[in-house]
Amino acid sequence: MAFAALFGSFSTRRAGTVFSMISLGVAELMAASSLIFDKFFGGEEGITTNRSKAPLLLGLEFTRDRQVYYLIAFWLFVATLAMYAFSRTPVGRMANAVRDNPERAEFVGYSQHRVRFVSFCAAGFFAGIAGGLFAVNYEILTAENMGLNASGAVLLMAYIGGIGAFVGPILGAVVFTFLQSMLSDYTGMWLLYLGILFLATVLFVPMGLAGLLMLHAPVWRARRVGRLLGPYVLTGALGFVAAVGIIGLLEMVHFVAAGRTGTRRLFWLVVAPRTLMPWLGFAALVVAGAVGVRWTGPRAVAAFAEASRPGRP
Structure with missing residues (x-):
């Protein structure tokens, strides 16, 4: 002090x-x-x-x-x-x-x-x-x-969780530590994924995860959460498909750039990154997921606006 x-x-x-x-x-x-x-x-x-x-x-x-x-x-x-x-x-x-x-x-x-x-x-x-x-x-x-890494980690925790709410940095620290522990055991590119998560938070959810949850508090109090389950689950599933494709492509790029040969286990699959089919498959997942999110995203936003409107449950 x-x-x-x-x-x-x-x-x-x-x-x-x-x-x-x-x-x-x-x-x-x-x-x-x-x-x-x-x-x-x-x-x-x-x-x-x-x-x-x-x-x-x-x-x-x-x-x-x-x-x-x-x-x-x-x-x-x-x-x-x-x-x-x-x-x-x-x-x-x-x-x-x-x-x-x-x-x-x-x-x-x-x-x-x-x-x-x-x-x-x-x-x-x-x-x-x-x-x-x-x-x-x-x-x-x-x-x-x-050093700078320690200071940057604290900033990532705060902004991912949300600096506008008291529980935001706490939630960000939990998410950051969990991803750091899980991803570092799975891939050497875990810092890249944390950076992508940070950019996605700043661009699409600037209020952070805690702010996003607090944004839905009126919907929860009005007991209208059920109206959002369908659009949210569909959009989240399509976003997950796109994320799987992006991660697969990045991991294969890292595999090839490192000069490795043979196979690489990605998610539930064992793929050969130096062949064409895995690239086409993961690229198809990215395109399908991105197109799907672009179609369902506005509907999810509209469903949230409708559920947030004052009136009867």
């Missing part, structure tokens, strides 16, 4: 893109410092620790993974409650106002800089908790943990 107060004292004087660039510059400065000042940061080897030698806490040694899991889960629960409580305070509510309309917030007597500074310090406090739990779990910190 002390570092957040130090860096926030000047970075929060600006907002928007300028603030983002300053924050990125500070993050890269710290990442570079971890390699330059190797006596303090440990250089490329990083800083290691051994949690089994730590003092006992309530009689727990945290030598087993289950104990560490419960420790992290406990602090996750406490931090989530604290963040939610902060969002309901006057400062938290004014942070939303400064984000949405800073000029109006300034007009009614609130300092943009002070609100951003307090929010930045609060974010630094919770980031410190996360960093401490990370060290307890992995028992090592390296320059890689301070």
Whole structure:
């Protein structure tokens, strides 16, 4: 939190893109410092620790993974409650106002800089908790943990989940971690797929997954969800067909570009990427799915508009 107060004292004087660039510059400065000042940061080897030698806490040694899991889960629960409580305070509510309309917030007597500074310090406090739990779990910190990849992962989590809702970043973190764990075991192109998911979210669902769910809250309260099941299931199925085709083509491109020969297992099939038929098959799936989504998508949107219209269920 002390570092957040130090860096926030000047970075929060600006907002928007300028603030983002300053924050990125500070993050890269710290990442570079971890390699330059190797006596303090440990250089490329990083800083290691051994949690089994730590003092006992309530009689727990945290030598087993289950104990560490419960420790992290406990602090996750406490931090989530604290963040939610902060969002309901006057400062938290004014942070939303400064984000949405800073000029109006300034007009009614609130300092943009002070609100951003307090929010930045609060974010630094919770980031410190996360960093401490990370060290307890992995028992090592390296320059890689301070680089651009770590910062980018947090941004992906926030935007995929949705920054307009409290549960958005939490949902994004769950989805990101799940896909990272599943896809990294299946393919070496998992980062590409996460990037595609991020682009699709920004282009088609800018409010994020949580915002998309909240958008359907009035429909749920009006008990009209049944009207959307048919159009949504049909559009989702066709989108899944197109996604299977795209993934198949990308995996075969990666297979051929790597100079491999033989067969490759994709989904439930074993294909030979250096033959013509798999390419034609996956291309046909892409075309069929894309054409189908283009036909059913407007109908799904129309069904949502009809279900959202005030009136009788």
